[in-house]
Amino acid sequence: MGTISVPHDPTVFIVDDDESVRRSIEWLVGSVGLKAESFASARTFLDAFDPDRPGCLIVDMRMADISGLELQEWLMEHGATLPVIVMTAFGDVKTAVRAMKHGAIDFIEKPFNEQQVLELIQNSIAEDATRRQQDVDNRLVGESLKRLTPREREVLEFVVKGLSNKEIAREMGIVPKTVEVHRARVMEKMEARSLADLVRRFSLFQQRKG
Amino acid sequence: MGTISVPHDPTVFIVDDDESVRRSIEWLVGSVGLKAESFASARTFLDAFDPDRPGCLIVDMRMADISGLELQEWLMEHGATLPVIVMTAFGDVKTAVRAMKHGAIDFIEKPFNEQQVLELIQNSIAEDATRRQQDVDNRLVGESLKRLTPREREVLEFVVKGLSNKEIAREMGIVPKTVEVHRARVMEKMEARSLADLVRRFSLFQQRKG
DNA sequence: ATGGACTTTTGATCTAGATCAAGATATTGA
DNA sequence: TCAATATCTTGATCTAGATCAAAAGTCCAT
Numbered sequence: 001m002g003t004i005s006v007p008h009d010p011t012v013f014i015v016d017d018d019e020s021v022r023r024s025i026e027w028l029v030g031s032v033g034l035k036a037e038s039f040a041s042a043r044t045f046l047d048a049f050d051p052d053r054p055g056c057l058i059v060d061m062r063m064a065d066i067s068g069l070e071l072q073e074w075l076m077e078h079g080a081t082l083p084v085i086v087m088t089a090f091g092d093v094k095t096a097v098r099a100m101k102h103g104a105i106d107f108i109e110k111p112f113n114e115q116q117v118l119e120l121i122q123n124s125i126a127e128d129a130t131r132r133q134q135d136v137d138n139r140l141v142g143e144s145l146k147r148l149t150p151r152e153r154e155v156l157e158f159v160v161k162g163l164s165n166k167e168i169a170r171e172m173g174i175v176p177k178t179v180e181v182h183r184a185r186v187m188e189k190m191e192a193r194s195l196a197d198l199v200r201r202f203s204l205f206q207q208r209k210g
Numbered sequence: 211m212g213t214i215s216v217p218h219d220p221t222v223f224i225v226d227d228d229e230s231v232r233r234s235i236e237w238l239v240g241s242v243g244l245k246a247e248s249f250a251s252a253r254t255f256l257d258a259f260d261p262d263r264p265g266c267l268i269v270d271m272r273m274a275d276i277s278g279l280e281l282q283e284w285l286m287e288h289g290a291t292l293p294v295i296v297m298t299a300f301g302d303v304k305t306a307v308r309a310m311k312h313g314a315i316d317f318i319e320k321p322f323n324e325q326q327v328l329e330l331i332q333n334s335i336a337e338d339a340t341r342r343q344q345d346v347d348n349r350l351v352g353e354s355l356k357r358l359t360p361r362e363r364e365v366l367e368f369v370v371k372g373l374s375n376k377e378i379a380r381e382m383g384i385v386p387k388t389v390e391v392h393r394a395r396v397m398e399k400m401e402a403r404s405l406a407d408l409v410r411r412f413s414l415f416q417q418r419k420g
Numbered sequence: 421a422t423g424g425a426c427t428t429t430t431g432a433t434c435t436a437g438a439t440c441a442a443g444a445t446a447t448t449g450a
Numbered sequence: 451t452c453a454a455t456a457t458c459t460t461g462a463t464c465t466a467g468a469t470c471a472a473a474a475g476t477c478c479a480t
Contacts, residue, residue, distance in 0.1 A: 184438070194373070195406065
């Protein structure tokens with residue numbers, strides 16, 4: 001079981017080709033004690049991009065080379081779930097809907113209200129944090145599951161369904177005693193201290209992976 | 211325990227002040243065997259509106275009197291969760307984002323691609339159906355919870371946390387035997403046939419109501 | 421106040437699950 | 451093939467939970 005560490009404090013990544021906009025958002029973000037990093041293009045942002053760094057991305061829609069929307073779509077396609085706030089002065093329905101449907105957490109129009117933007121940023125960061133925590137939990141459960149033997153996995157399924165050891169034994173064509181041993185191993189490998197624990201973890205895991 | 215019945219097959223509710231649009235969508239919807247009901251204004255739709263009827267709503271944004279967006283917002287405010295598809299020929303960022311954030315499942319621009327609209331409608335109906343089923347489940351669990359005595363509720367919390375009866379007894383300052391009785395009553399009132407059942411139901415319930 | 425309904429509490433008993441230890445079977449790499 | 455390892459299986463014993471029945475305390479309405 002490897003240790004999983006959260007690598008950094010949350011960062012607000014700012015991508016805009018207009019330096020004055022970058023500076024103004026930097027200042028805004030810094031004023032509430034959050035860390036900010038600015039990039040003049042999607043390209044330079046992607047070069048530095050590390051999917052493990054928590055926070056949120058605030059990006060201008062219209063930029064030379066790669067647009068904000070394209071950047072957002074690139075991130076989605078590559079499984080990055082960093083919340084994206086898209087800024088624009090020239091939006092239209094299509095792009096807005098496209099951005100929202102592709103996971104942009106919000107859409108803001110310049111000139112923007114500073115207080116609103118701050119709230120958006122803070123909500124985004126919070127969402128990102130909880131999602132990352134869930135991912136970590138899920139990965140741990142997933143790795144525990146991989147350590148189960150076939151028979152143990154079977155038993156787990158039945159246990160979580162609420163069958164008694166006797167019933168499980170009948171289903172599996174073995175004696176209840178054996179089920180108990182498998183069950184104990186499952187509890188141990190899943191690091192569950194109680195049946196309630198086991199059920200909760202496994203159910204959440206099932207739910208979160210379709 | 212009252213019986214909860216699903217009142218109808220899913221219906222596509224069409225609200226548009228342009229009769230030709232209504233007819234064309236009606237035809238489209240009918241062509242895949244779905245039931246449609248048309249309304250020439252938000253007003254007439256609301257007069258007939260029954261939150262218990264499943265399906266989806268497809269509404270024009272620009273209409274005299276009450277606009278599609280206002281209708282959508284009215285529905286949200288009144289707790290109606292019917293999926294809403296907003297149609298428009300004159301969208302802009304603000305309204306699109308507003309619609310999306312307020313729960314519109316999608317936004318389409320006239321003239322629309324028939325196949326796309328059909329897919330949207332079918333997805334919306336499916337989402338509505340699963341959401342309604344979850345609501346029913348949740349309500350049943352909620353009503354069972356209301357039947358628990360204070361002491362039973364306490365025990366439930368501890369049980370779901372995975373504490374043993376002995377531990378719960380210590381926490382509550384009573385003898386383990388008593389906990390067992392409360393616990394048995396909880397299982398009975400929650401209609402859980404196993405601990406796994408209980409944990410899964412209660413966890414889902416907790417999760418779905420914040 | 422008093423009967424009735426509900427809630428909380430407990431004892432004795434029975435069953436199922438956890439824990440101890442370990443044999444049988446299968447799989448794999450030298 | 452043979453040893454090593456992993457997996458599957460089981461028995462005996464001990465503990466915790468379920469089930470039987472029921473006393474004591476609370477609350478409400480007549």
